[in-house]
Amino acid sequence: MNKHDSERMAGLLSTRGYEQTSDMASAEIIIFNTCAVRGHAEDRFFGNLNNLRREKKKRPNMIIAVGGCIAQKERDFIFEKAPHVDVVFGTHNMANLASLIESVELSRQAVCEIADKIEVMPTSLPSVREHAYHAWVPIIIGCNNFCTYCIVPYTRGREVSRPVDDIISEVKSLVADGVQEITLLGQNVNSYGRDIYGESRFAALLRALDKVEGLRRIRFTTSHPKDLSDDTIDAIASGEKICEHIHLPVQAGSNKVLKAMNRKYTKESYLETVNRIYDAIPGVSLTTDIMVGFPGETEEDFLDTLDIVEKARYDSAFTFIFSPRDGTLAAKMENQIPASVKSDRFDRLVELQNRISLEKNIELVGRNIEVFVEGISKKNKNVLTGRTRTNKIVNFVGPEYLIHKEAMVKIKEAHTWYLVGELL
């Protein structure tokens, strides 16, 4: 979501004549688009901000702007800690970024704008995309789930869906602009439509997008396991463009911890969903988010996490150490887990998942697979790199004209994080 928002900020500013630069010394404006999900991201942001103090002294006309979830949450704290900041804008205030910057240019006074609710959908703003072939398409913004560890509902607000027609017409114009692959975005895409239609319309949206001519691949993230419907699984199984990949964050394997997290599913019901997915969608890849060290997590609870990982057989996982976020219920819970226990569990979890990731990749050796070529490998100019529909990276030797096209590749070698193939 942050990547998408950054593309919109870039689009908005480029229509006002600003250009992007990767050279900090020549930048007249520096924008931080921040993440507040874990303490680590927040610490890094404040560290980077602090490093700009000297630069700002040298070039007082340089404008520093801070947006994203930390801005939304810590408006006063940012100015207090970093008086060299000129603009603080909340997650719902992106549309006004250019005018906030212009007001600082004119008055040289710091400004702050933070709304509690979304007024202008960021999707109505122009965009400068990182890749010509790919676009992020938010379908629902915000979250109503209030998992007890999570800051997102406090920084992104309640769920607001976009009407189906609005999404389809955006996707059609993206395709006319050269986009071949889209990733639908939502904290929980399965909730899509509930606020406007009174029921989830995610499966219907997938089916409608599957008919958009010229579009090649449809991805989406994230599915909350509590409400992934059979209808959605069927849409993925039967859709031509809908990629066979589901990101289904499990977070933990113990029913006690899942309850304390307010995830609203059990280990058993989660595994049932996983089995439905494996049965219905041949060749599907399944990925997840997992957290260790939630308050009160015992060794036995953690063994349940290892067990669910073993049973669900994820293709890959984003693994996290629980980080207490101020304002969430979990931050106030007793029985916080010592850092050494958390890091020991983290290492054991990563080791298990790496083994499974490699095993699942080995199963693909010898298969012929369709790869969308994204570009040239950073490490070797003769090697192309692309992705399977299941979102696995495949490197293979091939001609440059295949870039941004599909190629059939025979898988020759499996690694934990990528595959190596041979062009057919």
Ligand code: SAH
């Ligand atoms: N909406 C998505 C998740 C968004 S946050 C979902 O429900 O799946 C992405 C991931 O960050 C989460 O899945 C979780 O694993 C992790 N995360 C969120 N809050 C965290 C915290 N306080 N400490 C550690 N990890 C956290």
Ligand code: SF4
């Ligand atoms: Fe956070 Fe839970 Fe909402 Fe995901 S579903 S954004 S983890 S509160």
